Amino acid sequence: MRDAQTVIQKQKTGEGSKMSVRQLRNQLEDAEFSSAAAVKAKKTMELELADLQQQLDELFKAKQEVKCSSTLLYQSSIIWKLGGLFESQNPLKCICKISPHNKDMTAKVK
DSSP: OHHHHHHHHHHHHHHHHHHHHHHHHHHHHHHHHHHHHHHHHHHHHHHHHHHHHHHHHHHHHHHHHHHHHHHHHHHHHHHHHHHHHHHHHOOOOEEEEEOTTTOOEEEEEO
16 A cells, blocks of 8 residues: 555656656746847947937038038138128228439338
């Protein structure tokens, strides 16, 4: 009788162990799948981040170029306005000429 009880007990324990092993395998497969999905998502995010960083760098470069162009345009506008101002007001013009007697520079105002 004891041998029969021992055999029955071992069968129950063996089936319980098989069931536990099967559950643990399923959990392991689920964890591996989740890990692979997380690694893939991380790689995708890193690629998107690199792309966004490149776009940001290009935007900063374009901003600097626009700022430089804007500054040059503003300076040109001021120079053009000043040039027009001088032409419209006909400022005094000095003409330098050498005196035949002492060969010094003299200025005459028109």
